[in-house]
Each structure stands twice: as structure tokens, then as C-alpha cells.
Amino acid sequence: MFNEPQTALILGGTGRTGSLVAKMLTERGLSARTASRHGSDVLFDWDDTTTHADALAGVDRVYLVTPIMRVTYADQVAAFLDLAEATGVRHVTYLSTYNGDKAPQEVDIAAVETGLAHRQAITHSILRPAWVMQNFSDEHLPVIDGAxxxxxxxxxxxxxxAADIAAVAVETLLHPDAHAGAQYAPTGPQALTVSEVADIIASVSGRPVSHHDIDRDTWINGAVAAGVVPADYAVMLRWLTGAIVSGNGSTPNDDIEKVIGRPPTTFRDFAQRNVHAWNAPAEG
Structure with missing residues (x-):
């Protein structure tokens, strides 16, 4: 089916995994076209369907990253995939979420997974990664006032x-037939509390860092009130944090090593590689 590789379309092409997927694919000899609203090879806007056809032109595989900071998007994705099928796409690798098949019904993560599985002309791989380490080195879970x-x-x-997630995605895009129907849950090698994460950041950065384990409702309501997330996204935050609070957070597995042939990155190695993120002037 994939004897003559063409081009992989990388949605979220400037994002944490998408930018890495594009870079790795290019290094491996497959043409990669990044797509997003800003800064990519082509303009792509989920809410502007006139951008979809140009993004898909000449593409035979897609790294699917769904709209961010929203919970309802299954119909948009289905329409995009209809067009993708019609224009020659034959494989999709979908960036889902850990336990995405068990997501709340109000969130369309599982609906997208199910929709992909029902398509006959497109093979698919599903990635359900744990929380990414980069949350701690960017604006998602920053160190503010030492916490x-x-x-x-x-x-x-x-x-x-995120580099390990991208490496798994790259294998599925380079060898779609070998990973058709696969469901991978990329995790790190260790189950850590955020207090342990804080200790590691402190040890590599030389800065005191602690974990403020705030009340969940206070944190979610604060994020909504501050405009960090839309109000309907609260259900997503409640689900993601609830898994950890209830003791049902992700657990280590061998999916990364099984797919790419090496163990996943430890948090300490990640922290040492990104120490500059915490050595910048403190926010607060």
C-alpha cells in the first residue's frame, strides 16, 4: 500500500510533538509538511475548511492533532478525514490521550478514536501518551515563586x-502497514509524584522547588476564571487530574522501547537537558 512514500501532513506542526515529528521524518528521508494557523509550511485552521484541501494536496499519511482547548470536535475531524480519504490519504496516526478510550462522553477523544477505527480505506495508529514532561518546562505547569x-x-x-512520543509517531508514519491498528501508550520509565518532580528540578537547577498540591476545584475554577481555559474545558481538567488524585494515573510500560528500540527518557535526563527553563529569572 505504501510502496511509494509521498508526504506526511503534520497537524499541530509547530507544537510540542508535531514539530519534532516533522524534523525526525525529514531526517529519516520522508517529506513532511507542517500545518497550523501560524509558522508552519501551510496554513491550517480547523475552523476554516478552505485551508484543508491545500494542506492535504499530495499527502498519503497524516499526523492527526485535534483542536486544542475544546472538547467538541468529532464532527470537524470526521469531515476532514472524509476529505483526506478522497484525496489519497491512506494512514492516520492520531495523538490521543492516556486512557483516551475511557474519556468522559462530554469530550470527543474517544469519538475520534472510534471514528478512525470504522474507516475502511485508511489504516490508523493511536498514541495515548501520559502527561508530557514538557508541561513543567513551559507555561502549562511552570515554577512560580518556587512552587x-x-x-x-x-x-x-x-x-x-514529548521527543519519545514523537519518535513512536515517526515509526508509525514511516511504516504504516506494520503499525496498522496499533494502540500505543507512551510513558516514562518511572511513576513519580509531582513532589518528586519538584525535587529533581531543584537538584538540577540549584533552585528551591516544591509542589503546591492545591484543591482541585480551586485550581480548575481559577483556570477558567483567569481565562486560561474555556469553561467547557473544565471537564477535561477534572478528568486528567482526577486520574492522578484517585491513584489511577498512568503506569510504566514498554511501548516506547518496543517501538523505537530504546528505553524512554527519565525525568532527570529531561530536566538536565532543559535546565535553562528553570534557570531563567523566576516568575511571580
Whole structure:
């Protein structure tokens, strides 16, 4: 089916995994076209369907990143995939979420997974990664006034490097037939509390860092009130944090090593590689 590789379309092409997927694919000899609203090879806007056909021209595989900061998008994705099928796409690798098949009904993560599985002309691979380590080095869970503020109830998560997620995605895009129907859950090698993450950041940066395990409702309501997330996204935050609080956060597995042939990155290695993120002037 894929004897003559063409071009992979990378949605979210400037994002944490998308930019890495594009770079790695190019290094491996497959043409990669990044697509997003700003800064990519082509303009792509989920809400402007006139941008979809140009993005898909000459493409035979897609790295699918759904609209961010919203919970309802299954119909938009289905329409895009209809067009993708019609224009020659034969494989889709979907960036889902850990336990995405068990997401709340109000969130369209599982609906997209199901929709992909029902398509006959397109093979697919599903990636359900744990929380990414980059959350701690960017604006998602920054160190502010010496603390990382997020509700976890002392629970653990196997934080995973976005580069490892991208490496798994690359294999599925380079060898779609070998990964058709695959469901991978990329995780880090260790289940860590956020307090343990804070200790590692402190040890590599030389800065005191602690975990402020805030009340979950206070944190979610504050994010909505501050305009950080839209009000309907609260259900997503409640689900994601609730898994950790209840002790049902992600657990280590061998999916990364099984697909790319090496163990996943440890949080300490990630922190040492990104120490500059915490050595910048403190916010607060």
C-alpha cells in the first residue's frame, strides 16, 4: 500500500510533538509538511475548511492533532478525514490521550478514536501518551515563586518526554502497514509524584522547588476564571487530574522501547537537558 512514500501532513506542526515529528521524518528521508494557523509550511485552521484541501494536496499519511482547548470536535475531524480519504490519504496516526478510550462522553477523544477505527480505506495508529514532561518546562505547569501548583492528591504519573512520543509517531508514519491498528501508550520509565518532580528540578537547577498540591476545584475554577481555559474545558481538567488524585494515573510500560528500540527518557535526563527553563529569572 505504501510502496511509494509521498508526504506526511503534520497537524499541530509547530507544537510540542508535531514539530519534532516533522524534523525526525525529514531526517529519516520522508517529506513532511507542517500545518497550523501560524509558522508552519501551510496554513491550517480547523475552523476554516478552505485551508484543508491545500494542506492535504499530495499527502498519503497524516499526523492527526485535534483542536486544542475544546472538547467538541468529532464532527470537524470526521469531515476532514472524509476529505483526506478522497484525496489519497491512506494512514492516520492520531495523538490521543492516556486512557483516551475511557474519556468522559462530554469530550470527543474517544469519538475520534472510534471514528478512525470504522474507516475502511485508511489504516490508523493511536498514541495515548501520559502527561508530557514538557508541561513543567513551559507555561502549562511552570515554577512560580518556587512552587509547581497542580492538584494530584499525592498520586503518581509516568511523565513522558514529548521527543519519545514523537519518535513512536515517526515509526508509525514511516511504516504504516506494520503499525496498522496499533494502540500505543507512551510513558516514562518511572511513576513519580509531582513532589518528586519538584525535587529533581531543584537538584538540577540549584533552585528551591516544591509542589503546591492545591484543591482541585480551586485550581480548575481559577483556570477558567483567569481565562486560561474555556469553561467547557473544565471537564477535561477534572478528568486528567482526577486520574492522578484517585491513584489511577498512568503506569510504566514498554511501548516506547518496543517501538523505537530504546528505553524512554527519565525525568532527570529531561530536566538536565532543559535546565535553562528553570534557570531563567523566576516568575511571580
Amino acid at each position: 509547581i501548583t497542580v492538584p494530584t492528591g499525592g498520586g503518581t504519573e509516568t511523565f513522558v518526554d
